[in-house]
Amino acid sequence: MSVTESTSASLGAASGAGSRPNAPLELASDATAPTAPTGPSGRTAQRRGFLRSLLRNRKATVGVGILILFGALALLAPLLAPEDPTVITSAGSQAPSAEHLLGTTAKGQDVLALTLWGARSSLAVGFLVGIAATLVGVTVGLAAAYFGKVTDDVLSLVTNVFLLLPGLPLLVVLAAFLPPGTGTVVVVLIVTGWAGAARVLRSLALSIRAKDFVAAATVTGEGSGWIMFREILPNMASIVMSTFLGVVIFGIGSQAGLEFLGLGDVSVVSWGTNLYWASNDGALMIGAWWAFLPSGLCIALVAFALALLNYAVDEVTNPRLRVPRRRRAGVHAPGGGTVVAGAAETGTSPESEDGHRETPVLEVRDLTVEYRGENRTVVGADRVSFTIGEGEVFGLAGESGCGKSTVAHAIMRLLREPAVITEGSVRFCGRDVLAMSDDELRSFRWRDVAMVFQSAMNSLNPVMTIGDQIVDVFTTHERVSRTEAWRRAGDLLELVKIERSRLRSYPHQLSGGMRQRVVIAMAVALRPRLLIMDEPTTALDVVVQQEIIAQIADLRRELGFAVLFITHDISLMIELSDRMGVMYGGRFVESAPAGTILTDPRHPYTHALMNAFPPLTGPRTELSGLADGVRFTDIGDLVEVASGHWVAPHDEEVRA
Amino acid sequence: MTATTDHTRGPAGGVTDDGTPVVQIRGLVKDFPVGGLLSRRTFRALGGVDLDVRRGEIMALVGESGSGKSTIARCVARLEQPTSGTLRVDGVDVLKTERRRASRVYRAKVQIVFQDPFGSLNPAHRVEHFLARALRLHRRATSAAALKGRLAELMDTVDLDRAMLDAYPHELSGGQRQRVAIARALAVEPEVILADEPTSMLDVSVRIGILNLMRRLRDERGISLLYITHDLAAARYVADRTTVMFAGEVVEAGESTALMADPAHPYTRLLLSAVPDPRRAGTFDPVERAALRAQVLGATTCPYAADGQCRDDAPAHHVVGPGWTVRCHLYRPQARVARRALDVAGTASA
């Protein structure tokens, strides 16, 4: 396997959504890590990394560029237009000319000078409001989140009330009662603008407050101040920034609005008052567009720059939002799976010479899946081959990131970009799955192969009754009436020992075990010949797990389907499967009948997996696992060491 | 390996072992409020728990999710305020002496390791920060040189490369992060470490390494551990004694191997029967499991539920062996007959 290319692409995060096979997450991060991490979740965005990625973002670059330009213009206004911009310099309403580049107002003031000087007030007010409102927001947010209980109740109530009061009318009323002036505008904008910031920052601070590292700091003996400002606050940086940008946009826009209405101090030069005078003088009615265009355009450009920066922050914190580049080679249709044209059956594998008598239900040969990032490609599954016979239970063991879910998703062509099947074949009862058209694929799915996902809670649509979700299967695949479909859905529930009346329940109304039964019932609805179970019991307690497993065994006895069973729990797998394969780093390291793995595991990695589940009987002996940081690289093809027992060559064990 | 507890070594604090448990919990009750601001409804997470952790032992606390085992850890770590009950650490009734917040002295005695090493290390700080803060706050290293030495020592103890002190958490694997979390707990030289499912979020191949580290801490440093887990096999592997919880109550407690070889409480038996263990295949037949399940989860079929005994009269802990208690009316002296009847129904006992 080859995963040691350089650069720390954000590829992992881009692909690591939901239950998607997350192989590349871990693989991708090894470039930045001193040793290879193989953890269950993605990386958290780092502050330094955050700023660096932000500056690499094109939207951010444009935004920062525009802001710097306007900042410079505002600072240099006294140099560029040394005279008082309100002074009447020549005749009114002149069109742009060499003397007055942007023309003059109805009174005869130079529009360019007004615009330049206007930037000073508008930007100052905007950023002042932004800073003040964000500070209030951070304080309220941190206090509410950290102290919780009554403090939080009161603060969030006040915040929500302020948020609901319509901003501009409130501004107008406040401005009407207060003496006019720029100070009034600033105060009024802070009063109406802080609540939005506080709401966002409070919910963020709350979620950080609930993290274990805050509890850990408490247990270490840190005080409240330290925890709030040194533990919680640093993790809010990106959102504080985007909140700040949002408030600045609000500030500049609302200031312009207020001043346009004549509610500010109309003698101050700002973009808003420029527009007020342009409108007051009826500039547009006489066609003097130059009096009106520059200030508005400036407001729009600054707001646009801030908004761009804001979206860039969003994209960097959540890379999924980025617009993907379209790839010529791949065929991408939503739900269609991605297969590179020309993925062909190449090479041979030990499993293919296994000598199965009849056509196997599933034959996977040399399946290779790549996660193609912008900077590099990571192999999620590497020349994986195996077959599953009629009614057989085949287990796929390995830990997170080993590629077992990638294989499962590839079989049903559920992979999404950036995952691409680049090589190999998947045959179901002899039919080439990778060559199916969209329509063929749709009818193949669920009718021939169905899948049970790890988390039943997440795999059921939360806003549809489970009845409707089962009925969907029947009405899509079979020409049946809704009543008939509903009746059959009820039968299915009874098959997994759930009352019919539960059809009208929503997923959240069922217990975890019941939900997984519903998903299993749904999976066998069309009597598929193969059921893929991707860690179906991992999220459940052992007692419930045992019941689900028993349920699956019952259904198998009744319906006779084959199973591809995926789990990291090797003792569960040995109990359940006929044959099994152990995966590591996208490759098979061992494949044998389950009993053989129990009594005679050959690969050191298989040993380590077995040792993770100490026995419940017999003497307690010291077991050893894989030391942190131990990795196997360049795993070779499987070699048959005994009949039906294949092992990858494994003499070297590399410490990274 | 040896399963016996090393009683001769005193813990780091220099307190000699006089037989009092390091942690002694009596009648611990925790209610959580349910609903909004004005709601008075509560949910009882712990319904009067008794639990001891002796000096230099690993006590496993097993139960399913929602059984309240993590709540116990959070109460002992003083992250939650118990509703009632007593908590004695080194014989001191800490809920009385430090009513609101735990003192730093307490923090130096009791440390916790959380389940999720991705959540328990602040992504904004380097590894060194976590350890150095703990050392400084508790004055375990006063000079720069001493600090450096202690940092290196801690990294060695948890088998981490010293170079990793400069790493950010996201640069480490799950197993490595959990070792950092353990090092942070060790930095204050505690007497007890509460380990709240420290391996459940880790990749399976490195789990055993963390369990072995816990054993080493006990054997070499005499640290007591309360090991919270849902994994009975791991509990049996690492713990001297095991306490089983169900729905906020302790149902059974005893020496680990004995308890798992012949569980007394129906719930313990149900739990054990559900653990997949290919080496034991075939011991539990479905009929017996169904009976156990009905007994435990459907209270109506419990032979004692019919006359409302469990409801009216909470069962007491009955001693069924040396250091072995069970909380079920089936074990009242006059109920032995009924218990035997059950044993006949299911010929469990590995």
Added chain:
Amino acid sequence: MRFVLRRLGFYLLAFWVSVTLNFLLPRFMPGDPVSRMFARSQSRMTPEQITQLRHLFGLDDRPLWQQYLDYLGNVFTGEMGVSISRFPTPVVEVIAGQIGWTVLLGGTALLIAVVIGNLLGILAAWRRGGFLDSMLPPVLVFVGSFPYFWLAMGALYLFGVALGWFPLRHAFSAGSSPDWTGPFVSDVAMHLVLPAVTIVVVSIGGWMLAMRNTMIATNAEDYIVMAEAKGLRPGRIMFRYAARNAMLPAVTSFGMSLGFVVGGALLTEVVFAYPGVGYQLLAAVQGLDYPLMQGIFLTITAAVLLVNFLVDIVYVRLDPRVRVS
């Protein structure tokens, strides 16, 4: 049900806050604005009206708490005094005559922006990297960066003054009287186009991007993968599974952004001299007509709160998870 009652309580509280704010403002603001108003308009009023207004603004010598109780009573009985700029029409009548136009303008614009914006967002998220996903958002963000009133003036100049396609001001042509005849309705529609389009153009980008971002998150959910695995048709997955769930945050943000839309409508009304409450609010401010100003503010607040409450009720229908808790 509990949820709905809790929300109702919250909105009542919010309304109470704004009423109290309204009560306190004229009494505690520096510069004694109310006296200025009296100085300017006292001559036109009858003694009773003066007394009533003094009462309303706390210029008599009753203790504050009593003033406050009276004020609350007045608000809830719809007794908000007489307008000064449109003397002697009662405030309530002035508002009643104009709120319809605001509802027409704001409602039309909001409806169009929400429906089109969300549809665009759904489609953009569904076909990632397509035209809707890559080209449209920056354009809409740019357009959305313009101040409402500036775009409104631009549209007025371009399509009203320069091209002469649409009328310049007011909600209907001078001289025609409101009725339900064809010509009048089409006249109103013509007057509605420019202001409504302005609001739609400025606000649509926000709706689209919000929907796109939630849809992208939703598309990564397990139940979407499961729906794909079930072999459902893409259209059904997109609407019934993805959009149906992505809609929930959109509904909540709808209520939250209502205040902004009202603000935008206010500015647009001013530019087009559209005879709604926004336009009237500005007129009241300029004419130092404090009773009318306060009445309009309270009315707008009440309307925003009411719509938010309705949105909450809709939300309960849409998300079964809220129904139980």
